[in-house]
Amino acid sequence: MSEFLQHLVNMLVLGGTYALLGIGLTLIFGIMNVVNFTHGVLYTLGAYVMFIVVQELGLNFFLALPVAIVVGWALGAIIELTMLRPLRDSDIDTTMLVMIGAWIAMQSGTLWIWGGVAKSVATPFPEQPLVLGPVSVSWLRLFVLAAAALLIVVTYFLINRTKLGGAMRATFQDHDTASLMGVNVDLINTSTFAVGSSLAAAAGALLGPVYVIFPQMGDLAAVKAFAIVILGGLGNITGAVLGGFILALAEELGAGYVSSGYRDAMGFLIIIAVLIVKPTGLFARSERVG
Amino acid sequence: MRSTVGRVSMIALALALLSGTVGAETIKIGVNEPMTGAFAASGTYVVNGAKIAADEINAKGGILGKQIELVIEDNKSNPTEAAAVAEKLITRDKVPVMMGAWGSSLTLAVMPKLMEYETPMVVETSSSGKITTSGNPFIFRISPPSAIEAVAFKGIVDKLNLKKADFLVINNDWGRGTAEDFGMMFKEKGIVVGLVETMDQGAQDMSAQLSKIKGSDSETLIVTTAVDQLTLIFKQATALGLKKRIITTGGSQNPDQIIAQAGAAANGTMHLTTFLPWFPEKTPNPKATEYFISEWRKRGFDFAGCTESFRGYDGIRTAAAAIEKAGRAEPAAIKAAMWSIDVKGLNGDIIFKKSGPEGKESGQSQPNVYLIEINDGKIGMKTL
Numbered sequence: 001m002s003e004f005l006q007h008l009v010n011m012l013v014l015g016g017t018y019a020l021l022g023i024g025l026t027l028i029f030g031i032m033n034v035v036n037f038t039h040g041v042l043y044t045l046g047a048y049v050m051f052i053v054v055q056e057l058g059l060n061f062f063l064a065l066p067v068a069i070v071v072g073w074a075l076g077a078i079i080e081l082t083m084l085r086p087l088r089d090s091d092i093d094t095t096m097l098v099m100i101g102a103w104i105a106m107q108s109g110t111l112w113i114w115g116g117v118a119k120s121v122a123t124p125f126p127e128q129p130l131v132l133g134p135v136s137v138s139w140l141r142l143f144v145l146a147a148a149a150l151l152i153v154v155t156y157f158l159i160n161r162t163k164l165g166g167a168m169r170a171t172f173q174d175h176d177t178a179s180l181m182g183v184n185v186d187l188i189n190t191s192t193f194a195v196g197s198s199l200a201a202a203a204g205a206l207l208g209p210v211y212v213i214f215p216q217m218g219d220l221a222a223v224k225a226f227a228i229v230i231l232g233g234l235g236n237i238t239g240a241v242l243g244g245f246i247l248a249l250a251e252e253l254g255a256g257y258v259s260s261g262y263r264d265a266m267g268f269l270i271i272i273a274v275l276i277v278k279p280t281g282l283f284a285r286s287e288r289v290g
Numbered sequence: 291m292r293s294t295v296g297r298v299s300m301i302a303l304a305l306a307l308l309s310g311t312v313g314a315e316t317i318k319i320g321v322n323e324p325m326t327g328a329f330a331a332s333g334t335y336v337v338n339g340a341k342i343a344a345d346e347i348n349a350k351g352g353i354l355g356k357q358i359e360l361v362i363e364d365n366k367s368n369p370t371e372a373a374a375v376a377e378k379l380i381t382r383d384k385v386p387v388m389m390g391a392w393g394s395s396l397t398l399a400v401m402p403k404l405m406e407y408e409t410p411m412v413v414e415t416s417s418s419g420k421i422t423t424s425g426n427p428f429i430f431r432i433s434p435p436s437a438i439e440a441v442a443f444k445g446i447v448d449k450l451n452l453k454k455a456d457f458l459v460i461n462n463d464w465g466r467g468t469a470e471d472f473g474m475m476f477k478e479k480g481i482v483v484g485l486v487e488t489m490d491q492g493a494q495d496m497s498a499q500l501s502k503i504k505g506s507d508s509e510t511l512i513v514t515t516a517v518d519q520l521t522l523i524f525k526q527a528t529a530l531g532l533k534k535r536i537i538t539t540g541g542s543q544n545p546d547q548i549i550a551q552a553g554a555a556a557n558g559t560m561h562l563t564t565f566l567p568w569f570p571e572k573t574p575n576p577k578a579t580e581y582f583i584s585e586w587r588k589r590g591f592d593f594a595g596c597t598e599s600f601r602g603y604d605g606i607r608t609a610a611a612a613i614e615k616a617g618r619a620e621p622a623a624i625k626a627a628m629w630s631i632d633v634k635g636l637n638g639d640i641i642f643k644k645s646g647p648e649g650k651e652s653g654q655s656q657p658n659v660y661l662i663e664i665n666d667g668k669i670g671m672k673t674l
Contacts, residue, residue, distance in 0.1 A: 116330025120551035138529035255498035
């Protein structure tokens with residue numbers, strides 16, 4: 001029983017960060033329909049921003065998170081302006097190839113700048129965990145969960161309750177009509193990509209100190225983000241959040257009670273099942289066809 | 291247009307001929323290491339160690355009157371790439387001998403290519419038993435396979451008072467091989483083997499496995515993986531309140547990096563290592579060790595890398611010694627010469643003994659294995 005409780009606590013902590021990864025990508029992949037292969041690299045770069053701010057500049061740990069968000073936002077805007085805008089009317093394959101190229105180039109860039117040796121970030125949290133009966137959890141992970149929850153709520157309101165969010169949803173539902181209604185479509189494209197990217201960077205900045213920071217850390221994160229987005233339904237923020245927790249639960253229980261060798265396979269088994277049973281994702285509203 | 295094409299091809303041809311003649315004056319040694327991907331850090335250390343050996347040999351006049359030239363290729367921590375790199379090194383660069391490929395899965399992927407092109411390879415890091423027991427006569431390994439490690443550990447376990455041990459190993463040939471070899475040795479010693487958990491090569495969160503291990507009644511946890519995952523495991527074990535004795539195997543632990551990155555979580559952990567850069571006077575060939583460490587420092591590399599890089603240094607010296615003994619840079623002659631070399635390695639004399647099925651034995655040297663312990667952020671020899 002105590003082992004099961006520990007697995008549940010692990011799931012909550014892991015799920016929060018998966019959810020954060022998922023909502024960033026669901027904005028870009030789900031709403032903008034761009035197969036964003038740079039998501040994982042932006043996650044990595046967010047973690048390296050954390051490393052620079054805390055370890056190299058010696059500044060405050062809590063300051064690093066907003067810095068990472070701003071850097072992620074700016075990088076996202078640059079990627080959109082330089083690579084996606086000129087390709088607005090190209091087919092999805094072309095965009096995908098360009099994004100794969102950007103991913104490889106940016107990842108090699110991180111390897112070139114920081115080398116392959118993993119970096120770690122010192123945190124202000126105590127090393128001894130919080131022990132609640134049979135369950136223990138590190139203070140750092142609790143902070144990450146709280147910060148992720150905050151970012152998820154902010155994003156939810158941004159998309160569903162603000163004018164900018166309304167314009168985003170309108171733009172990607174019907175580009176031309178939104179444009180005729182006076183929406184600055186170019187600006188919306190750039191800001192959506194920038195917001196999605198800043199969330200990836202935030203996830204990296206939060207998880208970098210939990211794990212270690214190295215150039216390929218984003219690869220697995222990106223694969224999981226895609227899985228979560230598909231699980232939750234494209235463009236569905238609530239779906240991405242729930243998808244994140246479901247993936248974390250499947251991994252925890254899969255590794256705990258089935259076989260740890262198949263831990264990362266568990267999530268994908270669920271996705272295969274979801275794609276067979278409900279191809280639009282678990283939480284997608286029924287859509288009008290045609 | 292035609293004349294331009296003609297001129298360009300002339301230049302290309304001239305360059306090819308020129309580089310051909312330059313190449314003829316050096317003896318090439320292929321280096322097949324992971325310089326990107328999951329094992330980038332370790333592979334890069336090994337390559338840097340290899341370069342020190344090449345520079346040292348060349349400064350002393352090279353071998354057979356020629357300079358040696360390392361042809362270094364990145365296998366991207368990927369077995370498919372490792373096999374492709376081996377093929378490229380043999381067919382395009384015409385290297386008569388290679389060193390590689392760090393990980394066991396990478397080396398195993400390369401092995402059929404060695405048979406196909408009949409080219410010998412010095413294996414510097416991989417520790418899966420299969421490498422020297424599958425009947426590949428082109429393999430000459432200077433790192434200890436997990437069976438040798440297990441035998442070395444056998445003499446120590448009594449003093450550690452082991453009763454029941456769980457395993458957490460990387461899910462590849464290296465990790466599973468270690469769990470098997472150590473498990474067999476434990477059974478002989480009457481030590482109970484509890485859980486055997488695995489983790490993927492790139493996995494970053496091992497909390498699920500560690501939670502399960504926390505619930506078991508073993509007092510010891512044997513962990514086999516590379517340094518980055520070890521750091522994560524120590525941190526996550528502390529966060530979960532796991533209070534078992536942790537012993538790591540495999541020789542890729544890089545204790546200095548663990549101390550720097552895992553902090554207090556590393557205290558009390560023990561590690562089976564194959565090199566003692568912290569205590570050069572206790573190594574089998576102290577003078578060689580001191581030279582290597584001073585050269586490593588002179589080049590501005592991180593001291594923490596020594597536990598990996600010495601294998602690249604020894605590997606190239608082994609290949610060079612075989613070429614010298616062979617008297618010519620040809621694969622068959624080098625392969626034959628491997629059996630009669632005696633290199634003063636940093637971790638014991640490198641003399642190959644036969645291993646594997648009769649008639650097609652691989653070479654295996656007998657490196658030393660040491661147990662060290664981290665306490666208060668410092669490395670000490672475990673006194674027993």
